[in-house]
Amino acid sequence: MEKQPQRIVSDSGFEIEVVRKDEGYFHVRVSRANVIELILSAKQRCGKNILQLISVVDRIEDDIFQLTWILEDTADSSVFIVSADYPRENCSVPTFGDIWPTAVIFERELHEMYGIEFPGNPRQYEDFLLEGWKELPPMRRDFDTLEYSIRTYGERRKRIHTDPRKFIAETTGEWDTPVPMKDEDR
Amino acid sequence: MTHLLLSITVTTIAALAWGLLLGGISRMVTARIHGRIGPRLTQNYIDLWKLFRKKSSIHHGTMFWLAPMFRIAGGAGVLLLVPLIVGNTVIVNMSFSGDLLLVVYFMFFGCLGMALGAGDSGHPYAVIAVSRGLAQMSSYELSFSAVILVLAAGLKTLSIEEIVMAQQDGILSWNLFRYPFATVAALITFLPMQMAYPFSIVLAPQEIPIGPPTEYSSRLLSFMFSGRALFGVAKLVLFVNLFFGGASGWVSLLIKTFLLYMFPIFVSSVFPRFRTEQSIRFLWFVPTSLAAIDLLRIMI
Amino acid sequence: MYCNKLPEIPDDRKKIWEKVDNMARANSLWVTAFGTGCGAIELRPLHTSRFDMERFGIAMRPTPRQADVLIISGYLAVKTLKRVIRVYEQIQDPKYIIALGSCTMNGGMYYDSYNTLNILDRYIPVDVYVNGCMPRPEAIIDGFSLLMKKIKEGKAEGWKNYIENLEYYRENQKKVISNWDLPDYNW
Numbered sequence: 244m245e246k247q248p249q250r251i252v253s254d255s256g257f258e259i260e261v262v263r264k265d266e267g268y269f270h271v272r273v274s275r276a277n278v279i280e281l282i283l284s285a286k287q288r289c290g291k292n293i294l295q296l297i298s299v300v301d302r303i304e305d306d307i308f309q310l311t312w313i314l315e316d317t318a319d320s321s322v323f324i325v326s327a328d329y330p331r332e333n334c335s336v337p338t339f340g341d342i343w344p345t346a347v348i349f350e351r352e353l354h355e356m357y358g359i360e361f362p363g364n365p366r367q368y369e370d371f372l373l374e375g376w377k378e379l380p381p382m383r384r385d386f387d388t389l390e391y392s393i394r395t396y397g398e399r400r401k402r403i404h405t406d407p408r409k410f411i412a413e414t415t416g417e418w419d420t421p422v423p424m425k426d427e428d429r
Numbered sequence: 430m431t432h433l434l435l436s437i438t439v440t441t442i443a444a445l446a447w448g449l450l451l452g453g454i455s456r457m458v459t460a461r462i463h464g465r466i467g468p469r470l471t472q473n474y475i476d477l478w479k480l481f482r483k484k485s486s487i488h489h490g491t492m493f494w495l496a497p498m499f500r501i502a503g504g505a506g507v508l509l510l511v512p513l514i515v516g517n518t519v520i521v522n523m524s525f526s527g528d529l530l531l532v533v534y535f536m537f538f539g540c541l542g543m544a545l546g547a548g549d550s551g552h553p554y555a556v557i558a559v560s561r562g563l564a565q566m567s568s569y570e571l572s573f574s575a576v577i578l579v580l581a582a583g584l585k586t587l588s589i590e591e592i593v594m595a596q597q598d599g600i601l602s603w604n605l606f607r608y609p610f611a612t613v614a615a616l617i618t619f620l621p622m623q624m625a626y627p628f629s630i631v632l633a634p635q636e637i638p639i640g641p642p643t644e645y646s647s648r649l650l651s652f653m654f655s656g657r658a659l660f661g662v663a664k665l666v667l668f669v670n671l672f673f674g675g676a677s678g679w680v681s682l683l684i685k686t687f688l689l690y691m692f693p694i695f696v697s698s699v700f701p702r703f704r705t706e707q708s709i710r711f712l713w714f715v716p717t718s719l720a721a722i723d724l725l726r727i728m729i
Numbered sequence: 730m731y732c733n734k735l736p737e738i739p740d741d742r743k744k745i746w747e748k749v750d751n752m753a754r755a756n757s758l759w760v761t762a763f764g765t766g767c768g769a770i771e772l773r774p775l776h777t778s779r780f781d782m783e784r785f786g787i788a789m790r791p792t793p794r795q796a797d798v799l800i801i802s803g804y805l806a807v808k809t810l811k812r813v814i815r816v817y818e819q820i821q822d823p824k825y826i827i828a829l830g831s832c833t834m835n836g837g838m839y840y841d842s843y844n845t846l847n848i849l850d851r852y853i854p855v856d857v858y859v860n861g862c863m864p865r866p867e868a869i870i871d872g873f874s875l876l877m878k879k880i881k882e883g884k885a886e887g888w889k890n891y892i893e894n895l896e897y898y899r900e901n902q903k904k905v906i907s908n909w910d911l912p913d914y915n916w
């Protein structure tokens with residue numbers, strides 16, 4: 244079994260953009276139609292046996308979610324990273340739950356935080372961190388956390404003064420050092 | 430009759446106060462060993478009073494309520510069956526009416542009641558602790574009966590009174606010097622009885638947070654505390670009587686129990702905890718074989 | 730198996746005892762070992778020989794049944810609030826709450842988070858706030874001594890407040906906990 248994923252990349256019949264290549268580190272970007280094939284062949288042909296993480300970046304400007312799968316080979320800790328873009332609206336991504344059981348949990352979290360659907364994941368509608376969340380998924384960038392926080396938890400209490408010296412002087416009447424201090428006083 | 434009742438009351442209350450004070454001292458000593466200042470001497474009394482006056486609104490069944498009483502009864506039973514002071518005729522309690530075997534029975538009676546109550550509380554940690562505790566109890570019971578066998582074979586009696594009387598001619602007649610191996614074995618079994626550290630698998634603060642009393646609160650917990658203090662003192666008096674020549678006066682009783690009480694504390698603050706099976710294996714073999722050495726010496 | 734009765738405030742007929750009790754309560758505060766947020770890490774040094782909180786009679790208890798004080802050590806997520814309510818209601822009366830950090834007072838640096846409470850005393854009655862982000866162990870000890878003073882003066886009455894205004898607190902709690910499935914009162 245060859246260790247380097249170069250062969251997969253050169254063998255594959257589709258277009259692969261290499262983002263960064265390094266010793267034990269290989270990051271590629273593919274179109275979303277080829278994600279499954281690429282990841283499966285990486286697992287079978289070069290021993291990337293662990294799915295470390297699935298991460299999402301919400302690129303609201305381009306109207307896409309950028310998903311990233313990080314695979315690792317436990318024998319030599321080399322990583323292989325696959326990125327692909329998905330549309331933000333009704334985003335639906337293939338699940339890897341039947342290959343790596345950890346994926347079930349990652350995907351549950353992503354469903355809860357971003358509202359991404361993973362058809363075929365048996366547990367994706369279970370609560371993960373938030374219990375009984377009813378709003379827009381909170382990590383999407385079109386979700387206004389400040390507005391939500393004020394609406395639900397109330398306006399925060401604020402001090403009226405922002406200058407601590409003035410505040411202390413007003414509350415305790417003790418701060419009488421001239422501001423700014425002269426050099427000889429320091 | 431009145432005299433007996435009065436003497437019983439006085440003994441129990443005094444033993445409780447002394448036990449709590451010893452507990453306070455032990456907390457201070459442990460703190461000093463850690464390099465801390467430690468709580469006040471009276472901390473245990475304060476804790477007890479606070480617990481006693483706290484509200485309680487938990488109910489888990491009859492045994493749950495009875496267990497602290499069992500504990501107190503067990504402690505008081507042991508205390509009252511053991512002669513406190515050699516030759517004292519004022520406070521004799523019931524020391525004439527029971528022998529060593531009855532005392533041992535009472536010692537396990539208290540633990541058993543505790544186990545039933547904790548089991549009734551239904552908390553998983555309490556149940557784990559109870560199963561551990563009973564397993565450990567059966568193992569140190571074995572070693573302790575071996576020690577009793579040594580005393581019975583050597584002195585030809587099971588009455589505590591007579592065991593004490595046999596130790597009255599000078600310090601060398603103490604069982605400590607007559608049967609040194611058995612004494613060491615008894616001191617080892619004293620550690621798990623006091624839940625001291627290498628054998629503290631029942632309370633195990635970091636594994637099964639404090640074990641049996643997990644669900645106990647307020648007043649019941651304060652009874653549990655006093656039961657424990659009482660039990661501690663009773664066991665101390667028993668050990669002083671069995672191996673250290675009894676006490677010739679109040680002062681010597683206090684000094685001897687105090688010194689004996691410090692032993693588990695010092696051991697406790699320097700040792701980590703055994704696992705359950707390690708503890709049981711140790712208690713089955715080491716103290717039992719030590720006692721067997723003395724038994725062989727007597728036989729030959 | 731739940732008890733459905735709501736808690737009641739005991740009547741204060743024995744005023745003289747009450748003074749002695751308060752002295753005892755103030756000098757033997759047992760704390761539930763329950764940490765939320767960043768602040769739990771600042772509680773650990775209190776056990777060590779440097780700060781040694783046992784000299785004030787403060788001890789840690791692993792179970793709420795035996796504790797008097799609950800420390801909310803930092804930001805409180807909604808999910809944790811549910812557990813806090815359970816733990817708090819399982820503590821037997823009288824009970825006190827110390828809240829640490831600016832997060833518990835006004836949200837602190839998480840004021841715009843979607844999941845942490847901003848003002849803690851809408852949900853549970855707080856007796857003492859200790860400010861700082863995170864308060865140093867000295868400050869926490871200071872908070873404890875303030876609590877002791879309040880108890881001795883008989884002013885630490887957060888638990889009575891909670892029983893009296895249970896409806897108000899419940900309403901607020903239910904507003905933020907969307908999957909409310911607790912019983913009326915968690916004995």
Ligand code: SF4
Pocket residue numbers: 766767768802803804829830831832833837838839861862863864
């Ligand atoms: S006040 Fe600061 S240290 Fe405390 S929980 Fe909030 S952010 Fe963390």
